[in-house]
Amino acid sequence: xxxxxxxxxxxxxxxxxxxxxxxxxxxxxxxxxxxxxxxxxxxxxxxxxxxxxxxxxxxxxxxxxxxxxxxxxxxxxxxxxxxxxxxxxxxxxxxxxxxxxxxxxxxxxxxxxxxxxxxxxxxxxxxxxxxxxxxxxxxxxxxxxxxxxxxxxxxxxxxxxxxxxxxxxxxxxxxxxxxxxxxxxxxxxxxxxxxxxxxxxxxxxxxxxxxxxxxxxxxxxxxxxxxxxxxxxxxxxxxxxxxxxxxxxxxxxxxxxxxxxxxxxxxxxxxxxxxxxxxxxxxxxxxxxxxxxxxxxxxxxxxxxxxxxxxxxxxxxxx
Amino acid sequence: xxxxxxxxxxxxxxxxxxxxxxxxxxxxxxxxxxxxxxxxxxxxxxxxxxxxxxxxxxxxxxxxxxxxxxxxxxxxxxxxxxxxxxxxxxxxxxxxxxxxxxxxxxxxxxxxxxxxxxxxxxxxxxxxxxxxxxxxxxxxxxxxxxxxxxxxxxxxxxxxxxxxxxxxxxxxxxxxxxxxxxxxxxxxxxxxxxxxxxxxxxxxxxxxxxxxxxxxxxxxxxxxxxxxxxxxxxxxxxxxxxxxxxxxxxxxxxxxxxxxxxxxxxxxxxxxxxxxxxxxxxxxxxxxxxxxxxxxxxxxxxxxxxxxxxxxxxxxxxxxxxxxxxxxxxxxxxxxxxxxxxxxxxxxxxxxxxxxxxxxxxxxxxxxxxxxxxxxxxxxxxxxxxxxxxxxxxxxxxxxxxxxxxxxxxxxxxxxxxxxxxxxxxxxxxxxxxxxxxxxxxxxxxxxxxxxxxxxxxxxxxxxxxxxxxxxxxxxxxxxxxxxxxxxxxxxxxxxx
Numbered sequence: 001x002x003x004x005x006x007x008x009x010x011x012x013x014x015x016x017x018x019x020x021x022x023x024x025x026x027x028x029x030x031x032x033x034x035x036x037x038x039x040x041x042x043x044x045x046x047x048x049x050x051x052x053x054x055x056x057x058x059x060x061x062x063x064x065x066x067x068x069x070x071x072x073x074x075x076x077x078x079x080x081x082x083x084x085x086x087x088x089x090x091x092x093x094x095x096x097x098x099x100x101x102x103x104x105x106x107x108x109x110x111x112x113x114x115x116x117x118x119x120x121x122x123x124x125x126x127x128x129x130x131x132x133x134x135x136x137x138x139x140x141x142x143x144x145x146x147x148x149x150x151x152x153x154x155x156x157x158x159x160x161x162x163x164x165x166x167x168x169x170x171x172x173x174x175x176x177x178x179x180x181x182x183x184x185x186x187x188x189x190x191x192x193x194x195x196x197x198x199x200x201x202x203x204x205x206x207x208x209x210x211x212x213x214x215x216x217x218x219x220x221x222x223x224x225x226x227x228x229x230x231x232x233x234x235x236x237x238x239x240x241x242x243x244x245x246x247x248x249x250x251x252x253x254x255x256x257x258x259x260x261x262x263x264x265x266x267x268x269x270x271x272x273x274x275x276x277x278x279x280x281x282x283x284x285x286x287x288x289x290x291x292x293x294x295x296x297x298x299x300x301x302x303x304x305x306x307x308x309x310x311x312x313x314x315x316x317x318x319x
Numbered sequence: 320x321x322x323x324x325x326x327x328x329x330x331x332x333x334x335x336x337x338x339x340x341x342x343x344x345x346x347x348x349x350x351x352x353x354x355x356x357x358x359x360x361x362x363x364x365x366x367x368x369x370x371x372x373x374x375x376x377x378x379x380x381x382x383x384x385x386x387x388x389x390x391x392x393x394x395x396x397x398x399x400x401x402x403x404x405x406x407x408x409x410x411x412x413x414x415x416x417x418x419x420x421x422x423x424x425x426x427x428x429x430x431x432x433x434x435x436x437x438x439x440x441x442x443x444x445x446x447x448x449x450x451x452x453x454x455x456x457x458x459x460x461x462x463x464x465x466x467x468x469x470x471x472x473x474x475x476x477x478x479x480x481x482x483x484x485x486x487x488x489x490x491x492x493x494x495x496x497x498x499x500x501x502x503x504x505x506x507x508x509x510x511x512x513x514x515x516x517x518x519x520x521x522x523x524x525x526x527x528x529x530x531x532x533x534x535x536x537x538x539x540x541x542x543x544x545x546x547x548x549x550x551x552x553x554x555x556x557x558x559x560x561x562x563x564x565x566x567x568x569x570x571x572x573x574x575x576x577x578x579x580x581x582x583x584x585x586x587x588x589x590x591x592x593x594x595x596x597x598x599x600x601x602x603x604x605x606x607x608x609x610x611x612x613x614x615x616x617x618x619x620x621x622x623x624x625x626x627x628x629x630x631x632x633x634x635x636x637x638x639x640x641x642x643x644x645x646x647x648x649x650x651x652x653x654x655x656x657x658x659x660x661x662x663x664x665x666x667x668x669x670x671x672x673x674x675x676x677x678x679x680x681x682x683x684x685x686x687x688x689x690x691x692x693x694x695x696x697x698x699x700x701x702x703x704x705x706x707x708x709x710x711x712x713x714x715x716x717x718x719x720x721x722x723x724x725x726x727x728x729x730x731x732x733x734x735x736x737x738x739x740x741x742x743x744x745x746x747x748x749x750x751x752x753x754x755x756x757x758x759x760x761x762x763x764x765x766x767x768x769x770x771x772x773x774x775x776x777x778x779x780x781x782x783x784x785x786x787x788x789x790x791x792x793x794x795x796x797x798x799x800x801x802x803x804x805x806x807x808x809x810x811x812x813x814x815x816x
Binding site: 004178182183184187190191193194195198199201202203204261262 | 416
């Protein structure tokens with residue numbers, strides 16, 4: 001068996017096991033309603049986690065995404081309130097902006113050979129500050145087009161709603177998987193994460209790849225911001241604080257090595273859904289404090305880090 | 320000639336790393352490149368692969384002058400390189416590694432099936448039939464090395480440079496890689512082979528070029544060449560030049576330390592060694608022969624897997640450096656700058672470092688005591704400095720080395736291992752260090768001295784152990800310690816072994 005895929009199998013096993021446990025206690029957990037909500041509620045997280053997966057695979061980190069999501073929401077809300085632009089035009093402008101923002105961070109990381117941590121930390125403050133600059137208060141979005149987006153769903157058998165944003169998230173994961181696993185760019189990302197020096201010797205265009213990785217993450221953060229604004233129907237500069245860390249947690253629980261070079265997109269989806277499942281279970285239970293979500297996620301993270309260390313040892317001994 | 324190098328020169332501040340070097344490599348030959356540390360082998364290879372830009376000379380490939388400016392460019396020109404550490408990515412699959420940058424694509428996406436079958440077909444030419452979808456890292460180093468060779472040949476296809484490709488392989492794996500290399504030679508590739516292992520050079524190479532101090536000493540067919548001649552050319556001394564200086568009469572002191580059958584698989588073959596109080600045991604051998612590895616094993620850095628160590632009181636625990644220190648061992652490593660000193664700390668701090676570590680950080684040595692110790696050793700060892708608080712990085716190499724010695728002496732060891740204590744030290748300080756070594760042993764300290772300078776060993780050592788290909792092959796005692804005898808033993812000729 002390929003040891004690289006072991007963390008993915010572990011992730012899937014944990015998800016199935018957790019679902020089975022929840023189902024045995026609350027049979028309603030298996031309804032299409034719960035599944036539909038799981039996708040809808042975690043759509044923005046799933047999308048941003050796809051970008052984060054690519055960044056982490058390349059051996060980097062992007063701390064700016066939570067702020068970029070908040071900025072996106074405020075940007076859209078203010079633009080729709082103050083201008084007569086159609087939301088689609090605003091979306092396009094926003095995605096361009098966040099993509100360029102990400103590319104800029106990637107450029108700095110590559111050219112100045114600075115740690116991604118510090119560059120994206122600066123980006124995090126920048127984006128959050130820019131969001132405040134646009135509006136300190138929450139701005140409601142009342143455009144009729146938004147109503148259309150929010151009400152777009154397919155009624156699954158069992159009265160579960162498969163919403164537009166849920167489907168978008170699945171599509172983005174599929175897109176991310178194709179980019180990561182089936183393109184030369186994707187292979188370059190894995191190569192960089194496996195060892196930048198060696199990757200360069202093998203002909204990986206390090207600069208271009210780094211810029212593209214962070215641009216992609218910026219694009220995903222912008223898209224996630226749009227989805228989040230559709231989900232909440234407003235833009236608020238204090239929203240999604242710490243979402244970057246939740247996304248990182250989802251990526252790691254999804255079996256991606258935090259040091260880069262190993263992991264899968266599908267694993268990230270399962271990671272996001274696992275975290276959503278814990279949340280749903282706590283809602284179902286009703287008596288548990290929502291802080292239990294954090295505790296369980298913390299334990300899961302710890303478990304996965306130990307698993308990865310163990311696998312690393314195992315593969316080294318196997319030689 | 321497929322590849323011709325004329326008057327290649329590369330200058331670094333203070334040294335001419337390559338000085339007017341000529342080299343011709345024909346298609347269908349394995350050309351070995353030999354030389355000791357600092358001879359210019361790696362500089363030459365880096366000029367060929369574009370990692371360094373040369374300062375003078377020409378390189379022509381198939382009659383056309385080339386000027387590679389990067390490794391990638393050299394690859395495209397036809398010069399591929401395989402390094403000691405496999406330069407592929409263990410986290411990608413074999414197929415991905417082999418095909419990277421040349422993946423077959425359909426509709427812009429990588430054609431997985433096509434990539435797999437191409438990778439399989441390529442590896443089949445090298446006699447490898449492995450699952451190309453598994454991570455490269457899950458295979459043995461030998462297989463990784465063959466995949467690296469296959470990739471280099473696929474991409475470049477004219478000249479293949481093998482830079483110590485066998486350093487981490489066992490004998491069976493070496494044979495496997497060599498078969499592949501011979502196959503390539505018969506297909507008309509020009510192969511440059513760099514290795515420390517003379518046996519392998521004689522086994523594989525057709526011609527050999529020897530470099531010393533940045534100059535070419537000789538290029539010759541290997542047939543008819545003796546080991547002795549090869550070693551002479553590498554070390555740069557003809558036998559008749561050697562004036563064996565009389566070794567001091569070795570007194571038959573009782574052995575203080577016994578190492579029985581001590582060894583580590585793949586690093587140093589098991590050997591026996593006894594060391595008497597006040598004795599200097601020298602370790603001689605070519606680079607890569609296992610000298611430093613022996614020292615690291617005795618000091619517990621890479622602990623022995625077999626054998627035992629004991630002294631008069633019983634067995635010694637040498638499983639890690641702390642244990643070795645507790646047993647009264649000391650080790651001044653070869654790379655002083657990275658392993659020996661803490662450059663930003665003062666001389667005083669560097670000297671007391673070891674002593675303080677042994678006491679534990681909870682019981683600091685009183686400042687007055689520190690000052691006394693530092694001043695004491697600065698005077699005793701004649702460390703030239705404006706004061707004990709000067710950062711050690713600002714001292715000359717010889718004085719740094721003395722401070723490292725002082726650190727160990729402060730701990731009052733009974734057995735001190737010095738790995739190349741005089742490397743990078745000017746001539747005056749060199750003699751001083753050697754004198755110092757003598758006075759230390761007169762006080763009963765035992766030394767293990769590793770050195771590539773035969774004169775140094777002859778001058779200081781009571782006994783010299785010679786290593787070749789990671790095994791102890793000879794021991795010379797007393798009057799038998801002479802540069803020619805050591806050289807014979809290194810080459811594996813004559814009766815010394």
